[in-house]
Amino acid sequence: MTAPIPGGWGRPDVAGAARELFAAMALEPSGRVTPSVYETGRVVSDAPWLAGHRRRLSYLVDEQRPDGGWGAPGGYAVVPTLSAVEALLASVRDQGATRHEPGGPSRVELLTAAVRGLTALRGWLADGPPELPDTPAADLIVPALTDRINAHLDLLDGEPGRGPLAGELPSAVDRRRFVALDALLAGGRPVPQKLLHAFEVLGPAARGRVDVTPVAGAVGASPAATAAWVAGPADADPAVLSYLETAVAQHDGPVPCCTPITAFERGWTVSTLARAGVAVRPAPRLITELAEAVGPEGAATGPGLPADADTTSVALYALALLGRPVDPDSLGRYDVGSHFCTWQGEDGRSVTTNAHVLEALGWHAHHTPGGAARHGDRVAALAEWLRTRQETDGCWTDRWHASPYYATSCAVLALDAHAPAGTATSAVERAVDWVVATQRPDGSWGRWAGTVEETAYALHVLLGTAGTPRRGVREAVARGLAYLAAADDRAAHPPLWHDKDLYAPLLIVRAAVIAVWQLAITRSDLATGVDRNASAAASDGPMIRSA
Known part of the structure; x- marks a missing residue:
């Protein structure tokens, strides 16, 4: 700091x-970058074996807004909220994989946060898709996460007090590009380089693809993309594990986007x-x-x-x-x-x-x-x-x-x-x-x-x-x-x-x-009250050296 x-x-x-x-x-x-709800949710879901899993879950629960969403106002909330909800539901389904780490939110806390997030999403989508900001790969991320959330909704069957959540969550974007990507890769075409930063949108199909080679241990300079590619700690290249562990260490659990x-x-x-x-x-x-x-x-x-x-x-x-x-x-x-x-x-x-x-x-x-x-x-x-x-x-x-x-x-x-x-x-x-x-x-x-x-x-x-x-x-x-x-x-x-x-x-x-x-x-002519000779970094002062 x-x-x-x-x-x-x-x-x-x-x-x-x-x-x-x-x-x-x-x-x-x-570099020093703030943690990301979206990216942290993807690591929670795709790499529950990675150290700091419980701290990532606590981060997601703590970052939830009073209205049930995550992230900035308006359409900026859609991507992080989808990611957090899917991660929470995936963690409830797969809690056995993380029992070696003590602490963290309980199953009830995870489900409660997930349902609040689902309720917020349904409210935003009730009158048609919200206007999404021009953020990278949003038109692929949104349908990919919508599908993954819908696959988890059976977890809510019979849960007391979970509210009316019948029916699948509708997609917030046109799915044509997402479908075209599936067809492209199914036809044996390699993953486009510009997709690597959002490689996690492929879901299970991302695991260990031979046409993807990590650079300096990372896929697309993204913890989420890298976690989606690696199969698990037993089979991972040491450079890949080192990259993920370093990303986790930056914020003691949560990870940045890039x-x-x-x-x-x-x-x-x-x-x-x-x-x-x-x-x-x-x-x-x-x-x-x-x-x-x-x-x-x-x-x-x-x-x-x-x-x-x-x-x-x-x-x-x-x-x-x-x-x-x-x-x-x-x-x-x-x-x-x-x-x-x-x-x-x-x-x-x-x-x-x-x-x-x-x-x-x-x-x-x-x-x-x-x-x-x-x-x-x-x-x-x-x-x-x-x-x-x-x-x-x-x-x-x-x-x-x-x-x-x-x-x-x-x-x-x-x-x-x-x-x-x-x-x-x-x-x-x-x-x-x-x-x-x-x-x-x-x-x-x-x-x-x-x-x-x-x-x-x-x-x-x-x-x-x-x-x-x-x-x-x-x-x-x-x-x-x-x-x-x-x-x-x-x-x-x-x-x-x-x-x-x-x-x-x-x-x-x-x-x-x-x-x-x-x-x-x-510009002391404009900034009255600032001493023109105050700073040693002014043009007559010594140069600045870093260590």
């Missing part, structure tokens, strides 16, 4: 906070700090490892995942800001003409991926010999594409984060720094006005409630852009900084990032908050 930035609002210790952040990255190279996230965490953290002007000089080993993560096809978030334009572009931008630029040729394979896909075969388009590509190509266009001739036209076209994706109210939204404040900060910072002069001025101004207009009474910003993370992104928009300050910006900045100064940033950050379930990459979020204070020091 990182400490709050010491010294108060007027004298933030940016350098000390950044040093602590790099030390945490060195101590936990796999681990490790080394390149992702380092790229986002370094680029966020350096973009804001924090004088960053990580240990040479960290820089070398980040550069090595960028291969001919780019960089991947985790082992066994396909390389993607998002991780690649952020790694390239971070390396460039560190003085170790790598040629961005690998991004060419993601260029689809109008924009850049996150990976080949992507369903949908990502604003934030394209904002990050704009930063990477924009840096090379301005700072490398011949860069303007080589990348200038693509930078201009990409800036125009981003501009046209702006919502009518002035914000941007994206498929990789639940909050428009993240997408808006990514788009605004990329356009403000790299769009051809004058072409994005109006878009940036509209975004600034939207941020000012949507501030909450307590000085925070947030989609569902005010959060430290979303407040940081909003302040990046207000403090990180050039030009004459818009009306209301100074007042909004003062209130936002006061909120951050009073907030306990040791508290848990609500999961807002999209994976199969929502999650929070904690050190990346921490970097966004640290960067706000550096921006406040640099």
